[in-house]
Amino acid sequence: MNTRFKETAVKAVLLSFALAAVASVALITVFLVSSGLPAIGKIGLLEFIIGKRWASTAKDPGFGILPFILSSLYAATCSILIGSPIGLLCALYLSKAASKRTRAVISTLVDLLSGIPSVVFGLVGMMVLVPGIKQLFNLSDGSSLLSAIIVLSIMVLPTIVKVSTTALDAVPREYEDSSLALGASQVQTWLGVSIPAARNGIAASLVLGAGRAIGEAMAVMMVSGNAANMPSLFQSVRFLTTAVASEMSYSSGLQRQALFSIALVLYVFIMIMNMALSWLVKRSAS
Amino acid sequence: MNAFTIKDLCLWYGSMQALKSISMNIEANSITSLIGPSGCGKSTFLKTLNRMNDLVEGVQITGSVLYSDKDIYAPEVDVNMLRKRIGMVFQKPTPFAMSVYDNVAYGPRTHGVKSRAELDIIVQDAMLRAAVWDELKDRLKKPALALSGGQQQRLCIARALAVDPEVLLMDEPTSALDPISTSKVEELITSLKQSFTILIVTHNMQQAVRVSDSTAFFLLGQMIEHGPAERVFSYPRDKRTEDYITGRFG
Numbered sequence: 001m002n003t004r005f006k007e008t009a010v011k012a013v014l015l016s017f018a019l020a021a022v023a024s025v026a027l028i029t030v031f032l033v034s035s036g037l038p039a040i041g042k043i044g045l046l047e048f049i050i051g052k053r054w055a056s057t058a059k060d061p062g063f064g065i066l067p068f069i070l071s072s073l074y075a076a077t078c079s080i081l082i083g084s085p086i087g088l089l090c091a092l093y094l095s096k097a098a099s100k101r102t103r104a105v106i107s108t109l110v111d112l113l114s115g116i117p118s119v120v121f122g123l124v125g126m127m128v129l130v131p132g133i134k135q136l137f138n139l140s141d142g143s144s145l146l147s148a149i150i151v152l153s154i155m156v157l158p159t160i161v162k163v164s165t166t167a168l169d170a171v172p173r174e175y176e177d178s179s180l181a182l183g184a185s186q187v188q189t190w191l192g193v194s195i196p197a198a199r200n201g202i203a204a205s206l207v208l209g210a211g212r213a214i215g216e217a218m219a220v221m222m223v224s225g226n227a228a229n230m231p232s233l234f235q236s237v238r239f240l241t242t243a244v245a246s247e248m249s250y251s252s253g254l255q256r257q258a259l260f261s262i263a264l265v266l267y268v269f270i271m272i273m274n275m276a277l278s279w280l281v282k283r284s285a286s
Numbered sequence: 287m288n289a290f291t292i293k294d295l296c297l298w299y300g301s302m303q304a305l306k307s308i309s310m311n312i313e314a315n316s317i318t319s320l321i322g323p324s325g326c327g328k329s330t331f332l333k334t335l336n337r338m339n340d341l342v343e344g345v346q347i348t349g350s351v352l353y354s355d356k357d358i359y360a361p362e363v364d365v366n367m368l369r370k371r372i373g374m375v376f377q378k379p380t381p382f383a384m385s386v387y388d389n390v391a392y393g394p395r396t397h398g399v400k401s402r403a404e405l406d407i408i409v410q411d412a413m414l415r416a417a418v419w420d421e422l423k424d425r426l427k428k429p430a431l432a433l434s435g436g437q438q439q440r441l442c443i444a445r446a447l448a449v450d451p452e453v454l455l456m457d458e459p460t461s462a463l464d465p466i467s468t469s470k471v472e473e474l475i476t477s478l479k480q481s482f483t484i485l486i487v488t489h490n491m492q493q494a495v496r497v498s499d500s501t502a503f504f505l506l507g508q509m510i511e512h513g514p515a516e517r518v519f520s521y522p523r524d525k526r527t528e529d530y531i532t533g534r535f536g
Contacts, residue, residue: 178380178442181338182393182449183370192396197383 029267036264039063039257048261054228054238056247056255063258065243065265071231072240072269075145075220076213079152084206086153087160088195091202094161095168096190107165114158122222125151130223137234143225145237151219156209163208167201168194204280211273214266217241240266289314289453289483290335294349297330299342304330306507307349317475317484319494319515322504323530328487331504332455335485336372337365353453370397373451377458379438381430381445386422389430389441393449408448415481416444417474436467440474447478454478456486460493472497491531495519503527 040048043063051064090110094103129150134142171194179189195202217239225236226246238246244259244266251259290312297305305327312318320328333339334351337358351358358368370393381389390409391399399405409426413419418440422433430441439459446454456475460468475484475497488494494501495515502512503524511518511527522528 172380174376174378174380175382177338177341178374178376178382178445179392179396180341181336181369181374181376182396182446183366183368184393184396185366188396192392193382 032260032264032267035257035260037261039254039261040264042254043258043261048258049265052230054243056251056258061255063254065240065258065262067228067230068238068240068243068262069265071145071237072214072266074231075148075152075237075239076210078149079156079213080206080210082149082153083156083160083209087157087205087209088164088202090157090161091164091168091205092190092195095165096186096194110158110161113154114162118155118216118219119222121151121155121219125219125223133234139234141225141236143223143236144234145224145231146233147223148220148237148239149233151223152213152216155216155219156213159209159212160205163205164198164202167198167205170201171197200280200283204277207273207277207280211270211277214269214273215241217245221245240269287314288312289353291352291355292350293352295331295334295351296348297327297334297339298346300344304507305334308509310502310509310512312483312485313500314483315479315481316499317479317486317497319498319501320485320487320504321489321491321494321501321530322510324489326504327507328502328504329457331509332374332457332485332487335453335455336369336374338369338374340365370449371451372453372455373446373449374455375439375443375446375457375459378462379435379442381433381438381441383429383431385427386430386433386441387426390445390448393445397449412444412448413441415447415478416440417470417477418444434467436463436470439463439467439471443471443474451482453483453485456484458487458489461489468493491519503530505530 043051048063048065049069050066051062052066053062053064054067055062090106094106098106125147129147130142130144132142133139133144133147175193175197176189179193180186184192220239221242224238224242226238226242227236228238228243229235231237240262244262247255248259288311290310292311293309295305295308296303308331320332322328330339334347335353335358339345339347347359353368353372357363382392384392387409390412391405394405394408399408410419410423413422418437421437422441425433430438433441439462443454443459459475460471463471472493475486478484479499486494486498498515500513501515501518503510503518503522503526505526511522511524513523518527519531522531
């Protein structure tokens with residue numbers, strides 16, 4: 001066998017492995033679209049997307065998923081609003097202010113936080129957060145949108161911290177030196193030069209975090225009570241993810257098909273976010 | 287009149303000594319060029335004059351640097367105010383990722399100027415003095431990173447001038463520029479001499495001859511020779527200076 005043939009063969013093998021990932025995405029897309037569309041056809045797109053009543057097992061069933069969509073968006077937005085200042089300031093500290101040792105310690109702990117399984121977040125939330133919120137706000141039940149938002153705010157932190165730190169690390173030292181040489185203090189320099197220079201990377205970290213928040217199922221299911229209400233801070237709610245997860249095991253017929261449709265909607269949201277992300281990454285590269 | 291009086295200045299990065307007992311005076315309202323092979327300590331020396339070396343981890347400095355007869359390393363010195371008075375231009379143009387106007391206004395804003403009218407005047411004045419006003423006055427809102435390298439560097443000089451410094455430290459300000467931009471920046475430097483004390487690190491002998499009044503030659507962390515530029519280049523007193531400027535090493 002000559003060398004050139006071997007090279008070609010190896011490349012072909014590598015390509016086939018690379019295609020395995022592509023094939024998975026393609027397969028999932030085809031599967032979701034083909035199994036998600038029939039129910040939308042039967043229910044009607046508008047009725048499905050903006051219907052407020054979800055009663056999949058009732059005699060007169062309702063398949064409106066607006067409560068899930070809004071709850072998911074509500075929770076993702078709020079958790080990013082809470083998580084981004086904390087995460088960004090943490091990243092700023094790690095990238096610019098912390099000594100090497102402190103940085104190593106905190107980074108390790110942040111990594112650890114990202115490695116904690118979501119069921120553990122759910123458990124801690126159930127044991128600590130839910131009773132706490134119940135007591136604090138004098139509610140009959142602490143399982144609520146608020147609990148889910150707080151759990152998600154913590155879960156998105158590692159993503160925001162890590163990606164923002166990388167973005168801030170990549171700001172050329174000369175930029176910061178130029179600002180310092182003009183007599184700006186270090187803090188003025190970080191806020192006036194470093195963060196603006198890293199803004200695309202920081203924005204990417206928020207989009208990634210929001211993706212994580214929208215896609216999370218287990219932890220939020222355990223602390224949000226899982227009732228199909230329109231979102232309200234102190235009420236039990238259900239999300240796109242938890243709607244699928246909680247009914248799938250006993251579903252049948254149109255109900256089952258509608259769950260696939262919910263997954264399709266979730267998939268579309270994630271796709272939009274990924275597109276936003278790759279746009280941001282492309283913009284920061286130029 | 288002396289702007290800087292430097293005595294026995296030594297600097298270590300960790301255990302590596304980068305500056306060895308440097309003593310020299312730098313005259314006000316003149317251009318002093320610092321020459322020498324790479325790694326000779328001239329950039330390090332430049333950065334001791336506005337305390338940019340403070341930011342390097344493990345740096346240690348002994349000796350004294352007097353500016354206007356005051357020790358700039360005295361504990362009561364406000365480093366940010368010092369750097370406002372002693373401006374710096376870097377080798378690579380470093381415009382911030384913002385508009386031309388905001389780049390020049392960055393310094394004054396940092397130091398508390400808020401009124402738009404006042405900023406307008408400062409920005410225009412600084413850009414006029416840096417000889418970029420005519421070229422850029424219609425592009426004030428454009429991103430500074432879209433400018434050519436030469437324009438970027440002159441914009442950075444305008445940005446440095448906008449905080450109204452007394453001294454300009456220039457670390458190889460033209461080494462990243464093409465010949466035409468270089469000559470524009472050199473013209474600019476010469477025109478700024480009346481109002482500023484200028485120190486310029488350069489690898490370009492011709493440039494040192496063209497723009498500077500006095501020249502200091504650095505080698506291996508030592509200041510070998512310092513005198514009027516013409517004299518140093520025509521009649522170097524030290525053999526090592528002669529070897530360097532005649533291109534025998536470095």
